[in-house]
Amino acid sequence: MARELPYIAAVQEAIFEEMGRDESVLFYGQDVAPSDDDNFVKAYGRDRVRVSPISETAEIGMAVGLALAGYRPVVELLMAEFMLVAMNQVVNEAPRLRYMSGGQVKVPLVLKAGYGFTAGWAGQHTGSIYGMFMGFPGLKIALPSTPADAKGLMTTAIRDDNPVCYLINYLLVLEHGDVPEGEHAVPFGEATVRRSGSDVTIVATGWTVGRALAAAQTLAGEGIQAEVVDPRTLNPLDTATILSSVEKTGRLVLVDQGTRHGGASAAIAAEVAEHGFGSLKAPIAQVTALDVTVPYSEPMEAFVLPNEEKIAGSVRQVLGEAPVAA
């Protein structure tokens, strides 16, 4: 059974339910339950639910230790940028320890953080910096774009035996959608086709999925059928689904809330330029944020971001291109 829930409630529900199913799941972080009058505390107690100081290096480093000792910590980190002060734990410890130990240990933990809060949060809180986690084998990255996926990917993240960056798009937190009741797990590494179409493939993540769907709607009115693919996890990245979509459509537009060289859309472009080249009838277009820090003022902030018009414009352009002569 599904009922409507906001995205953020779906995330919390997944954590709450997994804590009920598995005693080894812990939940802590800044402003997590400072008062005992909190559902998590009431259900699971202070041994498993704690509020921590503003000490990300300790918070994430502790998660690594807890994971080594057999627990499954979920760390509330609020915003992805706050991981930057502890980046060594995130990319150079957690994902490497298993391999360096020759498979002796495993490091199951979830780093829960928000990103992309382009709502006047200005220069240091709005980064769509998921791309910078992509170069670290061992580190999984989930980017839910719907309430159902928010729940299902969190469930999977907690059950996964590896470190996972679970990244909430802050612009989506109050989006409502059907969320299955009870156990709901969305597998990692399986992209989903949010809309089928035959003329062009649009790959988008998080908040940009909605922008891409809106653009696809507009384009449909022009007789252009766009297929919208949401990878849902960047690592593992489901290139197969993207490639088979491009095989069908011959055209690819990549949408990224982050900067152009920041990682995600560039990595996908590179995969397709190597493994799907034969299917391509036009250049691979990237619709990304501008290469600036996100400015505070609303008109400037909007100017920086990808949006429906830019996506639709890019689609029209790749469709306008003549097929490549040999």
Place this chain on the structure above:
Amino acid sequence: MARELPYIAAVQEAIFEEMGRDESVLFYGQDVAPSDDDNFVKAYGRDRVRVSPISETAEIGMAVGLALAGYRPVVELLMAEFMLVAMNQVVNEAPRLRYMSGGQVKVPLVLKAGYGFTAGWAGQHTGSIYGMFMGFPGLKIALPSTPADAKGLMTTAIRDDNPVCYLINYLLVLEHGDVPEGEHAVPFGEATVRRSGSDVTIVATGWTVGRALAAAQTLAGEGIQAEVVDPRTLNPLDTATILSSVEKTGRLVLVDQGTRHGGASAAIAAEVAEHGFGSLKAPIAQVTALDVTVPYSEPMEAFVLPNEEKIAGSVRQVLGEAPVAA
């Protein structure tokens, strides 16, 4: 006049000479001149040359403050991974402050660090993690591959009014080459063609430039003329030179000491797949490190890395591909 110098000496010479030219240049870091019996200390004194504790957040954060106050700090960080504990200063402070201030301040500083020490340094010290700096507008990235460039890019880095990650490839530190005496500045954002060729473009950075040149030599024996392009800086990235090479050759092989989704070669592939698509006669191939942490043991370490054979093999493959039918 040029004379032979090892790469690492060329780096130090640039710093030394710039300190002589400009009083505002400071040099500090861990194990920088603990003894007063040091050339930098003797020439420039303890006001400008200091040894610091193992406190990267303070070291880099101080550099930001010094830069705001009109100085040009060069921070010795030894290895790129050591910046991970201070990543917020590197990517979320230094490069953003100018923009956030509406152009009121500038932040000239150089973060000098090594990378890619695949010489038995194992899992946490060998990362070729330059890609993760590419998503941050405002942050420049230099990757010298020769002694002459090591000097010339450091000179430019110190004179640049923006934060620069100046990344030394540790495998190259003792490579000798001609280095101009006296003032020598290599401009940022100008790729250089290390070898001309008409059949395929190979883009490589740092240590992989040598591997690419060796592969090109082998391939020349087979009648294949490879052009080897070294971007020298990843930001600014000289896409124009790469695109015009691809226009000539129609084929592109990207070599990266880092992992496949880590950033640099993916970003270049994406640029060419968008802006040079019409020139491409074959898929864009990436020859990167395997998607694992670098293992300690020599045969495994070697297996993980890109090398001449892999590069040459990849070139043969892109040349073997039939031109794409429309």
Place this chain on the structure above:
Amino acid sequence: MQELDNDRLVWMFTQMLRIREFEERVKRTFEEHPGVIRGHTHLADGAEASIVGSLATLQPGDQLMATYRCHGYPVALGTETKAIMAEIYGRKDGLCGGYGGSMHLVDPSRGFMGTSGIVGQGIPQATGLGWAAQLRSRSHSPQVVLAFFGDGASKQGAFHESLNLASLWKLPVVYVMENNNYNVSTRSEQEDANAAAGEPLSVKAAAYSMPGVTVDGGDPVAVYEVVGAAADRARAGEGPTLVESKVYRLSAHGNIIAPPGVPLHYPEHEAITTFGNREEYEAALRGDPVPRFRARLVEQGVLEADRADRITEEVRAEMDAAVQYALDSPFPEAETAARYDYVYA
């Protein structure tokens, strides 16, 4: 450290009032002009005495850095309140042209070198300013840097690393911790081992072999004396000091956090919303430093009540004008987001 004469005391009162009235208007903007302020703002109400007492010690050439909770400093330093408000409203005439917003005020011309929105990260930057000040002091009069940050920030590694370095190199920095006993909705004793043990946070100074002092941050004269003594020590080349200035934040941590479309506002203080402790908050209101200082000056005959009233009126007029100016200021052209000369110098 200079004696505080009557003029200076009145100046201090005036600055405290200017900060308070400014912040009140920021807060009221959420009600009176919904949508005009976006993102996250953090107010200095309750900390005015601490800010002004600290800034009163500054001499020409001195510099400072702060956190996202940054409106108070430039107001007291003389930055035009119109420009500050316009920045908070995201306008073209804003102090930073609308690029920075509430959390990122900067006015280098007055020594206010900026802020970090990331907790603790301004501390090493201020320490770097301290090195620069040490170098400048070789040829100019001795200069000092003030580093402002919260109690919570003292649990960041950046705090620890910076204070060790400053002490080691005898940098002329005064570290002013504004201890409001809260990190957002977490109380100090829930996150700080010293606080949990009932110790002042200034004991942390022992780990850096530097003096640590705790002061009533509601008393601008006490703050002036403590920060002033620390600044004198710094100017004399004797190194940094950690000052714990105890304040009570009179508003919630910031306005509510919500995605676009949801009207923003200031909720009640966390003492009430999280801990149901209205009495704590009301006690703090009863001890409000601004009326407290006014009463003291009036009582001591430093300031006549009607002069105080006049000052209050002037300040209110200034702040109303700042609001109006900011409302009237145009938005920046959208395309100016792509001013790459602001990305790269």
Place this chain on the structure above:
Amino acid sequence: MQELDNDRLVWMFTQMLRIREFEERVKRTFEEHPGVIRGHTHLADGAEASIVGSLATLQPGDQLMATYRCHGYPVALGTETKAIMAEIYGRKDGLCGGYGGSMHLVDPSRGFMGTSGIVGQGIPQATGLGWAAQLRSRSHSPQVVLAFFGDGASKQGAFHESLNLASLWKLPVVYVMENNNYNVSTRSEQEDANAAAGEPLSVKAAAYSMPGVTVDGGDPVAVYEVVGAAADRARAGEGPTLVESKVYRLSAHGNIIAPPGVPLHYPEHEAITTFGNREEYEAALRGDPVPRFRARLVEQGVLEADRADRITEEVRAEMDAAVQYALDSPFPEAETAARYDYVYA
């Protein structure tokens, strides 16, 4: 804390000797088998008494973490020295199959949960083990975690953040700082404000409201007593302790740093190479804890000289065998680098 009976004292001596002889062989490998060890190794010679005195306090279920300077712990814990040496030689039969190398030894079966090559980063991880131990202690006998790190590491933010948390939550962790007075070639008083002021580094504990103790790390019994008391305190639920154990590293920080092709070796100690202070180094040699402890046990009649000789011979034979075993062990197949089941569990 248990009384150290004669057997236990002899065990302690034996473990110290085993560490020393192991490290000597690592060092000699650079001369005798050039090219066999790659990258960077860091030896525990000089710290044996500190390591063994600390580990002697462990009880079943206890755990520990360390740094890149990590050979000594598993040697004393009973991990096969053949497997450790084979790891350092990059062989298939190595403790970590050749994936980890000298800096990344791990033996979870003996509670040795690993190391970080990045300074200070193991400290929060050990703190997390401490939380886990606290939870396990609810249903098992009380368990303790030892966190080993260097003096230099106490200047990392990670140290500060972790100790605060551990104290706040009363985690059963003993933080053992092995203070060898050097970070690579930088002396403590050049980089630590307490050291520069002539204070012990254990005073840093004040910033976390936890006990701080300084002990002669050259005396295994003294270390045992101090760490043991701290462990008892931790087991009793009273929280963590910072122990500063003063040792002298008898080798250089590590072998020289050089790209492939350059033969690696151990240079002289930095006291000599950087500071020209041969006397400091020689004084340390004269105080070498291993012969010192042997002499003491012999003198006290705990150990007869010829038994000590026999132990020495046995240990040497063990270590020679470890070297031979490691030399004979094959390299891993190159393709096993791509064991993705080691990348992802």
